[in-house]
Amino acid sequence: MKLRETSLNMKANGQLRRDLEQNADEILHKVESIGDAHLMSDLETPLRKDAFVLSPEEKVNRIEEKFADILQILGLDLSDDSLSGTPRRVAKMYVNEIFQGLLPENKPQAKLFDNKYRYGQMLLEKNITVHSYCEHHLVPIIGKAHVAYISSGKVIGLSKINRLVRYFSKRPQVQERLTEQIGAELKNALQTEDVAVYIDAEHMCVATRGVEDASSNTITVHYSGKFKEEVYRNEFLKMIS
Ligand SMILES: [Zn+2]
Numbered sequence: 001m002k003l004r005e006t007s008l009n010m011k012a013n014g015q016l017r018r019d020l021e022q023n024a025d026e027i028l029h030k031v032e033s034i035g036d037a038h039l040m041s042d043l044e045t046p047l048r049k050d051a052f053v054l055s056p057e058e059k060v061n062r063i064e065e066k067f068a069d070i071l072q073i074l075g076l077d078l079s080d081d082s083l084s085g086t087p088r089r090v091a092k093m094y095v096n097e098i099f100q101g102l103l104p105e106n107k108p109q110a111k112l113f114d115n116k117y118r119y120g121q122m123l124l125e126k127n128i129t130v131h132s133y134c135e136h137h138l139v140p141i142i143g144k145a146h147v148a149y150i151s152s153g154k155v156i157g158l159s160k161i162n163r164l165v166r167y168f169s170k171r172p173q174v175q176e177r178l179t180e181q182i183g184a185e186l187k188n189a190l191q192t193e194d195v196a197v198y199i200d201a202e203h204m205c206v207a208t209r210g211v212e213d214a215s216s217n218t219i220t221v222h223y224s225g226k227f228k229e230e231v232y233r234n235e236f237l238k239m240i241s
Contacts, residue, residue: 043180045102045171056095056103063091098133101170108163110189112154122232124148124239125161134205135172143201143217146240147182150226152192161186175201175220183222193225196236 054062068078068087078084100106125147132141145165149156168181183197200219207214226232 043177043184045173045177045181047102051102052104059095060088060091063094064088067091097170098131099171101167106170107167108160110156110160110164110185112156112190115151115153115155119151119155122148122150122235122239123155124236125158126240128162128165130165130169130178130199130201132169132171132173132175132178132201134203135174137205137209138172139204139208141169141173141175141178141201141203143199145182146196146198146200146236147186148196148227148236148239149186149190149192150194150232152190152194154191156190160189164189175199175203175218179220179222183224187224194227194232195222195224196227196233197222198236198240 064087067090071078071083071086076083078087128145128147130141130143130145133139134141147161147165164185165182168178168185179197179199182199183195186195186197187193198219198221200217202214202217206212206216206218223233227236
């Protein structure tokens with residue numbers, strides 16, 4: 001805190017002082033959230049304690065302002081017709097579309113049914129669209145998820161599997177965490193350990209920038225329960241191939 005006081009005692013003008021104060025608070029806040037993050041499971045998306053203090057509408061307004069700054073710093077003229085709506089458009093897209101899976105209330109309710117028909121084999125939901133966003137570059141991850149489970153007495157509405165994949169995809173993600181989050185949620189929802197998740201995706205941060213390799217894919221898997229056994233795993237892999 002010495003540093004902050006010294007900075008504030010400098011003969012800074014009012015704006016600079018406000019900026020310094022705000023930065024110091026932001027840094028303190030960040031340090032607190034990092035401290036908390038260590039207490040959370042690695043499976044959780046790292047969120048700040050105050051993640052849901054602002055309403056979605058307030059978030060859109062704040063992001064719009066900040067995004068206008070970014071575009072202006074880049075040198076773009078926001079009075080141009082084509083650009084004037086971009087900051088608000090991006091802000092709405094972030095909050096209401098591509099990162100809507102950060103909001104717990106958007107999580108689909110997984111309604112279960114009794115497995116009356118005693119279907120005891122594997123159920124595979126194949127080729128589920130994955131549109132996610134790399135949290136290191138905020139550009140798309142595009143791919144397919146294949147999800148299988150073996151019923152422990154309950155079954156889930158099929159579209160719920162797609163909706164769960166979609167919910168966890170609509171966040172800044174790394175593919176490894178996305179795979180584990182889907183696996184954990186299904187085990188929890190279906191009350192079974194017998195779950196497999198396979199994601200095959202292309203990362204736009206690899207394809208269109210940096211190494212610019214547009215032909216590589218990333219595959220991640222989550223096998224638990226019976227899917228750790230070769231016989232189930234092989235059947236699963238055969239069904240998705
Ligand atoms: Zn990336």
